[in-house]
Amino acid sequence: MKHNVLFITAVMAAIAMTAISCGNSKSNTNEMQPLPVATSICEGVSMLEIDSATTLITLRDNAEPSSQPNSLFYGKNNKDSAKVEQLSPNGQIPSSIHAFLVKKDNKLTLFDAGNGIVKGGMLLSRLDSVGYGPENIDYIILTHMHGDHIGGLLNGDSAVFTRAEVFVPQVECQYWLSQSNANGQLATKAVAAYGNRLHQFSYTDTTALPLGIRAxxxxxxxxxxxxxxxxxxxxxxxxxxIHGYDLQRQDMNISPTYDINPEQAAEARKFYFQFARNKHSVIAGMHLPGNGVLIEE
Ligand SMILES: [Zn+2]
Structure with missing residues (x-):
């Protein structure tokens, strides 16, 4: 791999961007305007050096840049429809499905796994384009168990990632295992496929995750x-x-229908965006537009 290092001065002087060559690169002229902090290295893949031991690679699971309709954010009984229409006059909000690969201390950690090949997920081809196969992944850490985050763990009933240790919050895993709907069935299948390589952790266990990662x-x-x-x-x-950044950043109380508890989701959104601002963290969001990465000041 060829490395070119550029330094960001505007937002976070300590962060460097590293460009690598792309194995089967296609033109990315249709790519949405990237958010300011990661370097696009090929279609659906960008890269950002977080510190000297840690590199973030963004992997867009959807084939093309996408958007969500305003109506997704209208809320219960359409209570927010007028507000949403006013704040999003285009009627659509740019979005994406992303997974994130973190290279740290010579280990590869994947955060979430996208929709899976059967639903058109591009994660494996994005990984391949930067030289990795599913067998190279050491750890997979799940933010939650919706289908667009765990579908990619499976090929039919089999585990796609043949070596990876998978980590999931116990409360999340137990919730979905108790559900008989399609998402519950998918979670049950994933848990079975990974067997004793799947680890359910509690929030009080601060050493549950590898590489010093904190839940x-x-x-x-x-x-x-x-x-x-x-x-x-x-x-x-x-x-x-956050699912519709351009809309929700204007009013963080607006929630999409995907939020099971919209009020609690809004509180979490406000709390962690403020937390990230305070810490000057790079935010990597699975449904952020562009390359899925931004810094809020
Ligand atoms: Zn999602």
């Missing part, structure tokens, strides 16, 4: 939705705190 409960989107602090808060893996 922080961000309940609301789901009953065990969790964000992760990497490299002493330099990087926050934000999961599904």
């Amino acid at each position: 922080m409960a961000a309940i609301g989107h789901t009953p065990g939705h969790t964000v992760y602090s990497v490299s002493k808060h330099r990087l926050m893996i934000a999961g599904d705190l």
Whole structure:
């Protein structure tokens, strides 16, 4: 791999961006305007050096840049519809599905796994484009167990990642195992496929995760939705705190229908965005637009 190092001065002087060559690169002229902090290295993949031992690689699971309709954010009984229409006059809000790969201390950690190939998920081809196969992944850490985050763990009933140790908040895992709906069935299948390589952890166990990664409960989107602090808060893996950034950043009380408990989700969103601002963290959000990474000041 070829490395070119550029330094960001505007937002975070300590963070450097590293460009690597892309194995099967295609033109990315249709790429949405990238958010300011990561370097796009090929279609759906960008890279950012977090510190000297830690590199973030963003992997867009959806084939093309996408958006969500305003109506997704209208709330119960359409209570927020007028506000949403006023704040989002285009009728659509840019979005994405991302997974994030963190290279740290010679280990590869994947945060979430996208939709999976059967639903058109591009995660494995994005990984391949930067030289990795699923067998290279050491750890997978889940923000929650919705299908667009765990579908990619499976190929039919089999585990896609043949070596990885998988970590999931116990409260999240137990919730989905108790559900008989399609998402509950998918979670049950994933737990079975990974067997004793799947580890359910409690928030009180601060040593449960590898590489010093810390779990922080961000309940609301789901009953065990969790964000992760990497490299002493330099990087926050934000999961599904936010689905329509351009809209919700204007009013963090607005929640999409995907949030199981919208009020709790809004509190978690406000709390962790402020937390990230205070710590000057890079925020990597699974549904942020562009390359899925930003810094809020
Ligand atoms: Zn999601």
